[in-house]
Each structure stands twice: as C-alpha cells, then as structure tokens.
Amino acid sequence: MRYSNFFIPSLKEDPKEAVLKSHKLLLRAGYVRQLSGGIYTYLPLGLKSLRKLEEIIRQEMNSAGAVELSMPFVQPLEIWKESGRDEDYGKELLRFKDRQDRDFCLAPTYEEVITDLVKKNVKSYKELPLTLYQIHLKFRDEMRPRFGLMRAKEFIMKDAYSFDADEKGLDESYKKMKHAYENIFKRLGFDFKFIKAEAGEIGGNYSEELMVFSEYGEDKIVICNNCGYAASIDEAESVSDYNDSLVESCRQPRMTKLSTPDKKSIEEVAEYLKIDKTCFAKTIIYESEIGFIAALVRGDREINERKLKKAVKIKNLFLAKEQDVEKITGAPCGFAGPFGLKKQNGSVEVTDNSNSNNSTNILIVIDEEIKNSEYWITGANEKDWHMANVKHGRDFNFDISADIRSVQSGDKCVKCQGILDVKNAIELGHIFKLGEKYSKTLNAKFLDEKGESKYFVMGCYGIGVGRTLQTLVEVLSDENGINLPVSVSPFALAVVNLNLNDAKITEIAEKIYADLTSMGADVLYDDRKLSAGIKLKDIDLIGIPFKIVVGNRTVKENKYELEIKKDSSKESFDTLDALYSRVKQLIF
Numbered sequence: 351m352r353y354s355n356f357f358i359p360s361l362k363e364d365p366k367e368a369v370l371k372s373h374k375l376l377l378r379a380g381y382v383r384q385l386s387g388g389i390y391t392y393l394p395l396g397l398k399s400l401r402k403l404e405e406i407i408r409q410e411m412n413s414a415g416a417v418e419l420s421m422p423f424v425q426p427l428e429i430w431k432e433s434g435r436d437e438d439y440g441k442e443l444l445r446f447k448d449r450q451d452r453d454f455c456l457a458p459t460y461e462e463v464i465t466d467l468v469k470k471n472v473k474s475y476k477e478l479p480l481t482l483y484q485i486h487l488k489f490r491d492e493m494r495p496r497f498g499l500m501r502a503k504e505f506i507m508k509d510a511y512s513f514d515a516d517e518k519g520l521d522e523s524y525k526k527m528k529h530a531y532e533n534i535f536k537r538l539g540f541d542f543k544f545i546k547a548e549a550g551e552i553g554g555n556y557s558e559e560l561m562v563f564s565e566y567g568e569d570k571i572v573i574c575n576n577c578g579y580a581a582s583i584d585e586a587e588s589v590s591d592y593n594d595s596l597v598e599s600c601r602q603p604r605m606t607k608l609s610t611p612d613k614k615s616i617e618e619v620a621e622y623l624k625i626d627k628t629c630f631a632k633t634i635i636y637e638s639e640i641g642f643i644a645a646l647v648r649g650d651r652e653i654n655e656r657k658l659k660k661a662v663k664i665k666n667l668f669l670a671k672e673q674d675v676e677k678i679t680g681a682p683c684g685f686a687g688p689f690g691l692k693k694q695n696g697s698v699e700v701t702d703n704s705n706s707n708n709s710t711n712i713l714i715v716i717d718e719e720i721k722n723s724e725y726w727i728t729g730a731n732e733k734d735w736h737m738a739n740v741k742h743g744r745d746f747n748f749d750i751s752a753d754i755r756s757v758q759s760g761d762k763c764v765k766c767q768g769i770l771d772v773k774n775a776i777e778l779g780h781i782f783k784l785g786e787k788y789s790k791t792l793n794a795k796f797l798d799e800k801g802e803s804k805y806f807v808m809g810c811y812g813i814g815v816g817r818t819l820q821t822l823v824e825v826l827s828d829e830n831g832i833n834l835p836v837s838v839s840p841f842a843l844a845v846v847n848l849n850l851n852d853a854k855i856t857e858i859a860e861k862i863y864a865d866l867t868s869m870g871a872d873v874l875y876d877d878r879k880l881s882a883g884i885k886l887k888d889i890d891l892i893g894i895p896f897k898i899v900v901g902n903r904t905v906k907e908n909k910y911e912l913e914i915k916k917d918s919s920k921e922s923f924d925t926l927d928a929l930y931s932r933v934k935q936l937i938f
C-alpha cells in the first residue's frame with residue numbers, strides 16, 4: 351500500500367478528550383475517530399488491525415468446534431419482554447419504534463435471539479452439542495462512555511453460545527471455550543488471569559472473567575503471589591487484622607474526648623494526634639431503601655460498598671446527604687461516631703425487598719476488624735472533637751458484623767496466609783454457565799434419547815474485540831507510538847523513501863516495495879513528498895514493527911538497513927536477497 355494513496359489522518363497534538371495513553375495514541379495515529387460520545391469510526395488503519403485480531407479469534411473459535419453466524423443488530427423488543435430482560439437492562443437498552451409503531455431495540459447482547467433461533471431449528475439431542483458464535487456490533491447506552499474503545503456505547507464483540515443436552519455437556523463446552531480463550535490471549539502475548547465473577551445482567555450459575563493486568567485498568571483484582579488465589583476486589587477476602595498493641599493505650603473505663611480543631615479526615619486527625627490510622631474507626635453514614643446505615647471500618651481501610659450491600663441485603667446504597675449526616679450525628683461531616691445516633695427516616699424510595707419496620711432505625715454495620723479489637727478512636731458527633739476509648743457493646747451496639755472492607759496490598763491471604771497484592775486490570779472476556787435460564791423463559795426444548803422434551807443447557811462466552819485492540823495498544827506502546835505485534839499491526843513492514851527527488855533512491859525503494867509485496871508481505875510504502883523527519887515520526891507513531899529506510903546511505907554504502915521497533919535495534923544487509931530472507935523470517 352502506498353501511503354500517498356491511503357487514508358491516515360494523524361494528529362500532531364494529543365486530543366483533549368482522551369485520558370488513557372492508548373486512547374490518545376489511537377486518535378493521534380489515525381486508527382479511530384469519535385463521531386459522538388462512545389461511538390467511533392474505525393479508520394483504515396484501525397480496521398486493518400481489527401480484522402487481524404478478529405482472524406486470530408476466529409481461528410481459535412473454529413478449532414474449538416464453534417460455528418460462525420451473524421445475527422441482527424436491530425431486534426424486536428417483544429423477545430426481550432418474553433425473557434424479562436427488557437426491564438433488567440433499563441436505560442442501557444436503546445429502544446425505538448419503526449414506521450408501523452412496533453418496538454425495537456439495538457442489541458446489547460444476543461442470548462434471546464440465539465435461543466429463539468436454536469429453539470426453532472434444533473429438535474433432537476442428536477444435533478447437540480452445538481456452539482455458535484459471531485463477531486458483531488453491540489450497543490449499550492452507557493451513562494458515561496469513556497476511555498475510547500474501552501467503554502464505548504457501540505462496540506464490537508465476539509459472542510459465542512453453547513447448547514447442550516445436560517450439565518455435563520455444558521461443563522465440556524465451557525472447558526473448550528475457556529481453552530480457546532487461553533490460546534487467543536497467549537497468542538496476543540497478554541499477562542492474564544481468569545477470576546470468578548458475578549453474573550450481572552447476563553445471569554446464570556457460574557461465570558469467570560478474563561482479566562488482563564494493566565496499570566490503567568478500571569477493575570481491581572486481588573491476587574496471592576504465593577498460592578495463586580485471585581478474585582475481584584468486591585469478592586476478595588483477607589485475614590482480619592487484630593492489632594491490639596496499637597489500641598492498648600485506648601483501653602480505658604470510659605470514652606475520652608480529644609480536641610481536633612478543624613481536623614476532619616482520618617489523615618488530618620491521625621497526623622494531628624500523632625496516633626496511627628489503624629487505631630481509628632471511620633464511621634460513614636449511608637442511605638438505603640431500608641433507611642440510614644452507619645458503616646464502620648478501620649481508619650486505614652476503605653469500605654467496599656458491594657460487600658456492604660451484600661451484608662445488609664439491599665440493592666441501593668448512597669452516601670447520606672450532608673444535612674442528613676448533621677441531623678443524625680449532630681455534627682458536620684467528618685466528626686461522626688457510632689454512639690448516640692438519632693433515628694431518621696430515609697428519603698430513598700422503598701423497593702420490593704425492603705423491610706419497612708426498619709426504616710426508622712439506623713442500622714450499624716461494623717467490619718470484622720472493628721469487632722476484633724475492642725477500643726477505638728472515632729468521631730465524637732461534635733464539631734472539632736474526636737472520641738477515644740470507644741468500645742462496642744458498652745458505648746454502642748452494632749446490628750451486623752461482616753467483611754465490608756476492600757482488601758489492600760500487603761493484607762494476608764485467607765487460603766495460605768501469603769501476602770496479597772491489589773492490581774489494576776481490564777476485563778477482556780467473560781464466560782458464563784447459563785444453565786436453563788434462557789431456555790426456560792423462552793421455552794426452548796429438544797427431544798432427548800427417550801423422546802422426552804427437555805430444556806437446552808446453555809453457556810455464553812464474550813470477548814470485547816475493540817477493547818482488546820485498545821488494551822494491546824495500552825500495554826505495548828510508549829509515548830512515541832503504538833507497538834502492536836506483527837499479528838495485529840495494520841502493516842507488518844514499512845518502506846520509507848527518504849528523498850523522492852533522488853531517482854536512484856526512489857528506484858531502490860520502489861523495487862523493495864514491489865519485491866516484498868509480491869512475496870506476500872503487508873507493506874506500507876511511504877512515498878509522500880514530505881521531510882524525512884516527519885515521515886519517520888509518523889511511521890513510529892503508527893507502530894509498524896519493521897522499517898526499511900532507503901536514503902543517501904543506502905545508495906552510497908550499498909547497504910540495506912532494517913529497523914526493529916520493539917527494541918529499536920538495527921540490522922544491516924549487503925544484498926537485497928539477504929534483507930528479504932531476514933524479512934521472511936520475521937513476518938511469516
């Protein structure tokens with residue numbers, strides 16, 4: 351491909367809307383353009399990479415026995431009402447009407463359509479197992495689309511669906527898909543791990559997420575370097591700490607007030623009193639469908655709101671408004687303690703699983719670590735004061751004690767007492783054992799060996815394809831440019847003609863381009879009438895793995911130079927044949 355004939359609208363400056371390095375680079379290098387929030391055009395470079403990535407996924411899916419098809423992106427809402435997910439998806443499901451006033455939606459996922467398809471076309475156990483997949487568009491009307499292709503509204507996913515006669519069959523299909531995922535992500539060179547996950551809107555009995563470690567990942571994963579334990583921050587457990595030596599000084603017969611003028615945060619108070627943060631209990635006031643909740647964790651900890659919701663068995667949880675905190679504690683935010691809290695009515699709408707008898711109580715939920723030790727320093731429920739020697743059972747009573755804290759790096763593993771590490775990660779795949787969830791609601795059945803009618807046992811398996819492409823850019827790039835592997839890079843090789851006005855240079859460059867192209871190499875030939883500096887910079891930004899520069903030195907010294915982007919190394923060759931055989935070795 352001649353650069354002059356291609357379409358690579360690169361940008362000189364970092365685009366303002368981008369935060370992540372990968373998002374900036376994809377925009378700057380001319381891989382994608384945003385049309386509207388979370389909606390992107392894949393420019394020719396981006397599309398070339400995307401197609402290569404899709405091909406890797408396709409190869410592994412096919413060799414695992416899955417069969418490709420393509421389902422409609424626009425779907426009748428009726429089928430979503432039938433499965434009951436019309437409501438579950440809420441505003442993320444983009445709905446609209448056609449000219450006959452019929453309701454439709456843009457597909458956020460395809461379980462309904464595939465189940466309907468198989469129900470109507472597969473009648474016997476003899477046709478099972480069956481795994482179907484597609485690489486296709488999805489649309490979720492995200493509240494806050496961000497980070498480019500990482501959290502877009504319209505995105506490309508590979509989604510596969512397995513149909514089996516029983517649970518044993520599902521286990522087998524699930525294993526095959528998981529293995530295919532391992533192959534795909536190994537081929538891409540990722541550092542990844544499967545972790546057990548919550549099923550969310552998709553539902554089912556069991557699911558695992560494929561997480562790729564990256565500094566900028568939105569998800570937090572806890573891993574044990576000793577035994578391999580891995581879980582999401584919302585699921586992960588650590589050994590509860592018991593640091594009585596630190597609270598020994600607090601062991602007093604009654605609560606004692608400590609003056610802390612204008613010191614609100616734990617950091618400020620700990621610094622001011624010269625007492626370690628682990629001696630404090632933080633009291634956070636929340637509002638929920640069952641009224642207000644006071645939650646306590648140790649001063650150096652963060653409350654995990656998902657764990658708190660689970661412990662209290664509630665759906666909604668918000669930080670209480672400042673004026674409510676004042677009414678409940680009698681003090682402005684920053685001075686709350688767990689004792690003497692005044693009862694208040696919550697203003698959150700009561701939903702189905704609420705217990706209305708409770709709605710005038712403040713529920714006190716303490717973390718296990720708060721229960722472990724007896725004496726704590728807390729807010730005094732009075733402006734500019736904290737309270738020492740606060741003891742549960744004496745100065746306040748709690749309703750629930752549970753693990754409601756987020757694991758921190760350095761905590762101990764519950765399985766082996768090893769040291770836990772918290773790492774940022776990006777979810778690139780999610781696999782589910784759905785069981786009969788969809789076949790039951792959509793009444794999808796087949797006849798078994800005895801001629802009895804049974805529900806299909808299903809699994810589903812997704813990979814965010816656009817997100818995977820951006821993650822490769824995120825993980826492998828430097829500030830000067832993208833650095834994709836040959837298997838996914840839009841071009842394997844660049845030939846740069848440094849001076850188009852020089853007939854000899856141009857003759858050699860044209861010959862190399864023609865020879866390599868006829869060898870079957872995917873070459874970008876930079877034949878633009880621009881300065882050498884701009885051209886080399888652009889090729890670096892696009893991130894083509896191998897570069898052959900043809901300039902004065904090529905002609906004078908009769909040497910051909912090959913640059914390898916990955917490690918910035920250079921190799922020199924006396925003949926074109928030697929250059930070509932090295933190129934073959936590198937790219938095929």
Ligand SMILES: [Zn+2]
Binds near residue numbers: 574577763
């Ligand atoms: Zn461990």
